[in-house]
Amino acid sequence: MQAGNAHYRRESDLPHSVPLFPLEGALLLPSSRLPLNIFEPRYLQMVDHAIAAHRLIGLIQPGLDGALRDDGQPELCEVGCFGRITSMTETGDGRYLIALQGVCRFRLAGELAVKTPFRQARVTPFLADLEDDDAGSIDRPALLKVFRAYLQANDLQADWEGVNRADDTMLVNALSMMAPYGPAEKQALLEAPDLRTRAETLIAITEMALARDNDDFGSSLQ
Secondary structure, eight states, rough: OOTTTTEOSSGGSSSSSSEEEOTTTOOBBBBBEEEEEEESHHHHHHHHHHHHHSEEEEEEOOHHHHHBBSSOOOOOEEEEEEEEEEEEEEEESSEEEEEEEEEEEEEEEEEEOOSSSSEEEEEEGOOOSSSOOOOOOOOHHHHHHHHHHHHHTTTTOOHHHHHHHHHHHHHHHHHHHHSSOOHHHHHHHHHHHHHHHHHHHHHHHHHHHHHHHHHHHHHOOO
């Protein structure tokens, strides 16, 4: 796995702890890229901290049940993703525009007692994500069929030349990250054990969304 100028091949290439960036509805997957607009002071400090160290942050969703800790901060989902900061631009008005490249997923092993304004945690990486090949082939025609149906139902267009050029990993992960689904669906896509399961999950979620939209349209005509 290469992200920016760094290569991640084994557990020793990753830190045992990472600063956490809780962000609801955000999905970062290995090898994929995610642009972020950083403006909160504590997360500006988090970016500075990461740049000065290993350039990695942990993108993770707040807990899906909305539970809060005693200090008012949200509980977190158990699984997130390492993201390497591959570019950063200062905007001149106090913000950072950064690009994250997904490295591998991780499971929270315990939050650290820290004095920084941002949270940090010990994590256990999903080392299989560092391997170049993903387990199992996907049903690409089925994925493209449901993707096309979703676009048609929502009057959207796609760069089909780019879609056809994309390999299976790039296609599944890009569609998963771009899909306008809620936090629970995004977490299910993140936690899918392999590429085939992620593709099957994405197809199922999209088919349910299409069926729901059809039901709503039918109800509006009655």
